[in-house]
Amino acid sequence: MKRNLTGNTSGLRNTQIKRIENLYKYSTPPEYIINPELALLLVELSHDTRRQIGLLIDRNGKIIYVVVGESHRIVIPITAGFMALPGKLKGLRLIHTHLKEEPLTRDDLTDLALLRLDYITAICITPGGKPGTVYSGHILPDEDSAPYQTIAPGTIHQLNIDCLAQILALESELTRKNSLYKPESGTENAFLINATTSDPKKAWALMEELKDLCKTSNINVIGTAIQRRKTIDPKFVVGKGKLSSLIIQAIQKYATMLVFNRELSASQIRSITDFVEMKVIDRTQLILDIFAKQAKSREGKFQVELAQMEYLLPRLITKNTAMSRLIGGIGGRGPGETKLEINRRRVREKINRLKKEIVKIRKQRHQQKSRRKRKDLPIISIVGYTNAGKSTLLNTLTQSKIVAANRLFATLDPSSRRLRFPKDTEVIITDTVGFIQNLPKELMQSFHATLEELADANIILHVIDISNPRYQQQKESVEKILKNLKLNKIPTLYVFNKIDRIDLDSFDDKWLLNQGILISATQKQALKPLVEKLESMISIKKLGVDR
Template sequence: MNKQVYGNLAGLRNTQLKRIENLYAQKSSPEYIISPDIAVELVEISHEIRRQMGLLVDRNGKIVCVIAGEPHRIVIPVTPDHMAIPGRLKGVRCVHTHLKDEPLTRDDLTDLALLRLDFITAVCLTSDGRPGPVYSGHVLPDETKEPYQVQPPATLSDLNNDCLTQILALEAELSRKNALHKPASGLENAFLINAVIQDADAAYASMDELKELCKTSQITVTGTAVQHRKRIDPKFVVGKGKLSALVIQAIQNHATLLIFDCELTPSQIRSITDFVEMKVIDRTQLILDIFAKQAKSREGKLQVELAQLEYLLPRLITKNTAMSRLTGGIGGRGPGETKLEINRRRVRDRITRLKKEIKKIRKQRHQQKARRRQRNIPVISIVGYTNAGKSTLLNTLTQSDIIAADRLFATLDPSSRRLRFPADTEVIVTDTVGFIQHLPKELMEAFHATLEELAEADIILHVIDISNPRYMQQKDSVEKILTQLDLDDIPVLYVFNKMDRVDMADFDTPWLLNEGICICARQKQSLTGLIEKLESMVTLPASHLRVDQ
């Protein structure tokens, strides 16, 4: 039997520790919140050591966890065998002591709502160390009210309240409510969180983009929160108290997933996943997940897997509840090595193999480029923010049928098609992966073999969705990535797409339109000016292939 006592054991005598450990041998009647004799024993120990004492009791009345706290609180440990799932409670109730007559505290009620405890009960001590008033509370299934209900004060003689029947009735109502908000099979409800220090407009714009990423990943967004802070909390991003409130709000909104609109550090992931009993991911993980789903070619799959493993490796720091949400099926146990060490070794070995495979692909690409240069065929590369219309433009220009959809990262694998101009000049047009602000560095590194194709381009077509209110921000994000790739010296032609969705007379940046061509990528007739401009650029000597930027 597990007799581990959790919490603060400093300064306790061996006889006191033994008495506390013996609480595991007790069993409460399931109809009681706690059997009176166990409550009396708990109060006596608490009075003797002058600290709060707590028990977690399962629905069969078995004591599954004994906690020695501080004078003013207890800390409920992670219980992997009892985790609340949507529509269900945790399966354990918490009974603890208060050293004086006080009702359930804010911390008590937060634990109740946050951990989805079956019940929380505080047995107060009188001045002479005997059991005093008893305060209890339980969660409420109605999300329009407070997430919990506090019952009137009681005594030890009132503990036989058939709490098991109450718990099962509450859980049945929770399940019914949850079923009304359950997303389609295999999908999740998400609550999005962001913290902002200065630029609130940028934070809300980023949150809108995160919603689009969720839409691409078929995740239902049930709520969002943007918190203004003086500085980002190094452990919980938004602070522990605020995170508690947001998680309770997320649970009330029937969310099963928290998504942070930033890249969480390894320590933040560890702190947050130890604190909440929900799945937690960040913006980077969501983007990596989308790439993993969308990649179709062998090259694309290798690049995405490499990016995922390079993101994972620094987060393989310690064993905790976060690991099961990060490592998946990687790892095992062997003689002389911990599971964590094997995880790290296997991840590093796999990264090495993937880099070798991608290096082979890069070599093949260099050979293809050499043959292309021998034939002296100009290359036009289409770049732009994700969902700007790059694939649609390539399809219309070359009469192709590449996948094009109104969602972020609809296509990942680069595509190349031949285009013959009216003057019988032939070029190769390539479509690359879409860019996005805060593109994970792991993806930039993994897709280097793909992105370096841009270095061979004679012309870069920068497609900009001018119907998007944030088109200037998106334009700047793409140009920043091109600069990082050292592609500043390649001629760029701006292509302003989706002109059918805006009133050009009221366009708020008229000077920008003088730098490129306005089109509607779905309408072939609107591409005449673009084709003429490209043809004139291709037939110019290389030294004149420049477009004012």
């Protein structure tokens, strides 16, 4: 079977291309980095073409790829079938030429560390076209030092170093170290990256929230990085050089995933996933994954799948390694890797089917809502940032058992319960999906009708977790979403939850606390002032209507 060259062959004569292609016919003993005869031929061809030429050789000594570079560099192709998993090396070593006397370059060592090559070797060429000094390097398994080690320079006659045994020994040590960091079954080790053009303080707050999202999705965070930039790099977000160093850090910590705290464009996904051999996801996909896990109702599941499909559609990349990592999600939830072959037409068809199903369900819900309206019961809607305590408050007020947990987006499906006030006034109180800063637009679109139900509310109960250091940001994020939904005109009552977790005497923002009711949603007796205030607001509203 004929195997083609990779790299830059433009400008080469047909005879030169044919001779380089013939390299595929050779092999080298596994104990050699490369045998001297093959090294001589490689040098001869490189000197003749005035280009670097590289060989990617497997552990059996078979040449898997022949790569033609430029005069000053070589670009390693995507190596299908050779993936460096955590604790493993790639299974390929790179032997290439340098047209002048120079040691392994920064690019060489970066490729070694990023791609987890078994070995990297550069054979220098003398001005007369003869083999010169040979430089080699390999991965180091120690995360506290440089990720690689260069070995003493030699000649092409010093390449019988029991290469395979050395590679297997290195990999054995990597495997041992990886076992110390290996996450529990069903989890991932993630390295988080936040590139920002805004205030560093805000960037750190967003990073903390990203950590919370990872925790909710059962992802183990093993490292973080924040980079402040004037502009976000259109290809690599943080720039190619910075991304290289961050990936090397992540690999040294045995990460299995990179998580970016922003939505990645299709071109960024393509560039980054072609650059790194690990799973890459963005903040939007992380949130979608959490929603996919938490959705319980039929409508909720349809809404989340619709959001996933709408996120996926512009990112469909044909014959690109990006999709195998992007579509796979985190824990296999959602569209999944079986969708790799989906083309745009089929995704659009799926989107249309989901929209029709959601319309049917909404019609049924609209009928239920009409019956409820005929009973003319006032409606109080609870809103708030995710994990602020909305479901807990509804449970305590109505003695219900709605799922409430100390994690983000524990409740996705809206719940409604009746509540009777002490003066015999009866109301409907509803809980909604939790909000979050920069809620993905796909989710906003999918949940738009659900959120629109808030328009029927007589009172909005805005629950704020006052014990959260980011409570001010969270409050503003919820208010921004309410304004976008044109719900900011509905009477709103601030409810400051979890006051049992703060020291009120030393709390700085006392002015804000005076604008609402202080509660601990788990303590029924502490809700009496809230109930009285709500009953008063409903009575005033009824009087206004009656007049």
